[in-house]
Amino acid sequence: MKTRIPTTRRRFLSAAARAAGAGAAVSLLPAPFVLAQPAKVKVGILLPYTGTYASLGHNITDAMIMAIDEAGGTLGGRPVEYVKVDSEADPAKAANNTNKLISGEKVDFLTGPVHSGVAMAMVKIAREEGTITIVSNAGADAVTRQMCAANIFRTSFSNWQTCFPMGPEMMKRGHKKTVSITWNYAAGHEMIGAFKEGYAKAGGQVMKEILIPFPNIEFQAHLTEIASLKPDAVFTFFSGGGAVKFMKDYDASGLKKSIPLFGAGFLTDGTLEAAGAAGEGIVTTLHYAESLDNPANKRFSAAFKAKTKRPADVFAVQGYDTGQLLLHAMKAVKGDVAAKKEIMAAMRGAKLDSPRGPLTFSKSQNPVQDIYLRQVKNGDNAVIGVAAKALADPGRGCGLA
Numbered sequence: 001m002k003t004r005i006p007t008t009r010r011r012f013l014s015a016a017a018r019a020a021g022a023g024a025a026v027s028l029l030p031a032p033f034v035l036a037q038p039a040k041v042k043v044g045i046l047l048p049y050t051g052t053y054a055s056l057g058h059n060i061t062d063a064m065i066m067a068i069d070e071a072g073g074t075l076g077g078r079p080v081e082y083v084k085v086d087s088e089a090d091p092a093k094a095a096n097n098t099n100k101l102i103s104g105e106k107v108d109f110l111t112g113p114v115h116s117g118v119a120m121a122m123v124k125i126a127r128e129e130g131t132i133t134i135v136s137n138a139g140a141d142a143v144t145r146q147m148c149a150a151n152i153f154r155t156s157f158s159n160w161q162t163c164f165p166m167g168p169e170m171m172k173r174g175h176k177k178t179v180s181i182t183w184n185y186a187a188g189h190e191m192i193g194a195f196k197e198g199y200a201k202a203g204g205q206v207m208k209e210i211l212i213p214f215p216n217i218e219f220q221a222h223l224t225e226i227a228s229l230k231p232d233a234v235f236t237f238f239s240g241g242g243a244v245k246f247m248k249d250y251d252a253s254g255l256k257k258s259i260p261l262f263g264a265g266f267l268t269d270g271t272l273e274a275a276g277a278a279g280e281g282i283v284t285t286l287h288y289a290e291s292l293d294n295p296a297n298k299r300f301s302a303a304f305k306a307k308t309k310r311p312a313d314v315f316a317v318q319g320y321d322t323g324q325l326l327l328h329a330m331k332a333v334k335g336d337v338a339a340k341k342e343i344m345a346a347m348r349g350a351k352l353d354s355p356r357g358p359l360t361f362s363k364s365q366n367p368v369q370d371i372y373l374r375q376v377k378n379g380d381n382a383v384i385g386v387a388a389k390a391l392a393d394p395g396r397g398c399g400l401a
Helices: 007-027 054-070 091-104 116-129 159-163 166-172 186-201 220-229 240-252 272-279 295-308 314-332 340-348
Strands: 041-047 078-086 109-111 132-135 152-154 177-183 205-212 233-237 261-264 283-286 352-354 357-361 367-377 380-391
Touching: 041 054, 041 091, 054 078, 054 295, 054 314, 078 091, 091 109, 091 116, 116 132, 116 152, 116 186, 132 314, 132 340, 159 186, 159 283, 159 367, 166 186, 166 233, 166 261, 166 283, 166 380, 177 186, 177 220, 186 205, 186 233, 205 220, 220 240, 240 272, 283 380, 295 314, 314 340, 314 352
Parallel strands: 041 078, 041 109, 109 132, 132 152, 177 205, 177 233, 233 261, 261 283
Antiparallel strands: 283 367, 352 357, 357 367, 367 380
């Protein structure tokens, strides 16, 4: 006699079998199509985040990211990953740090640095590897002269640009004999050299060039020497903490009352709050001043202050324009980082609405920009004129067409 399965159990097993069959059938159907997230664009940043130039590195970085965030936080519609390496403003570590970003992290773009010695090593490797590089501060002339390359751009300045116009300006004021003082490194040599070139062409004489080991900030013995030479004026290049110390020491020595102090604009950019009264009256030339009266600068200055709680300065502007250049190029190729030729063409033809004023690029891919005459008044770099309009670096030795 067969054992009968109760109706309720039979129905349950039958339903289970049907369900299992249905499940097997469903498993044979193609899975729903899932849109893949676009790969991130990797932007390598080699800047100082410690040491005497740390504030410069932070301002450049924060402003670059701010520019990209303002445009939606993407480059050509793709999310961005920022890979930061502290350069420590140390040329001895530059090659290793650059290789970390290019070979190790395989960044799509490389930006930075501050120190010209670091820039020379960074650009040498970037040229060899073909990585599209935007120099966001270092002004080493060779970057867009002898070492120029199709993949090397600059959004800052050449050392020559910032100082050449000051020579004629000082002669206009009747200062025919000058002493120059700076750090003994690449940027110092080139800034003083550019000033001397413009000064000599206008008929001026540099009585003595004083060079101090970088980053030494012991100035007293040199100030005593300046006093004994009795020049009509002094021209200098220092930046960051060294600039603050020099302005304070120059004022405390009493020289400021009898020998006017002039300099590259980095002397008084981002340093005036710390320098206080010691900065008052100093005249400089530079491609930016926070007081510039144009819509782009007003928007930028307010946004940067709101984001960082720090005042805008030339370093922040250069970082911001680095972000703008990346946005412009990646929009042109719709986010295709492999389209290097098209990216570089877009960069060469870019016309940026910069806080510094209209910004284009020369054949050597260095900025073409106005150089302003500025004087410190009530703690601000007041624009008192334009020392050179739409000034392009000569690009000597660059073979780019």
